Amino acid sequence: MKILVQVLRSKRDNSYNDKMVYVVDNSLTQETTDIENAITKSGELKLKFQDSQIRIIEYHNDESDKDRKPCKIIQLE
Numbered sequence: 001m002k003i004l005v006q007v008l009r010s011k012r013d014n015s016y017n018d019k020m021v022y023v024v025d026n027s028l029t030q031e032t033t034d035i036e037n038a039i040t041k042s043g044e045l046k047l048k049f050q051d052s053q054i055r056i057i058e059y060h061n062d063e064s065d066k067d068r069k070p071c072k073i074i075q076l077e
Contacts, residue, residue: 001060003038003074005030007045008053022053035074046077053077 006029008022028045032038038056046054056075060068 001033001058001062003032003035004057004059005032005038005041005045006055006057007049008055009049010051025052039075042075042077 007025009025010020011023013019013021028049030038030041030045032041035056042054042056045052054075054077055073058072058074060071
């Protein structure tokens with residue numbers, strides 16, 4: 001199990017009604033295994049990218065397909 005801290009930036013979606021959508025900026029994604037560390041990083045990123053949303057997700061990619069649980073959003077700011 002990994003904990004990912006992701007930055008979601010707003011972007012205009014030209015394919016459907018020019019609405020604004022949030023897209024994960026993979027270059028800013030940070031990985032940790034400790035939830036407290038993830039919350040600290042989330043706070044730092046929120047100050048740095050005030051126009052973006054920050055989310056913390058629990059990510060299961062190190063388990064077999066049979067045992068893998070779905071990702072779970074822990075926090076969304």
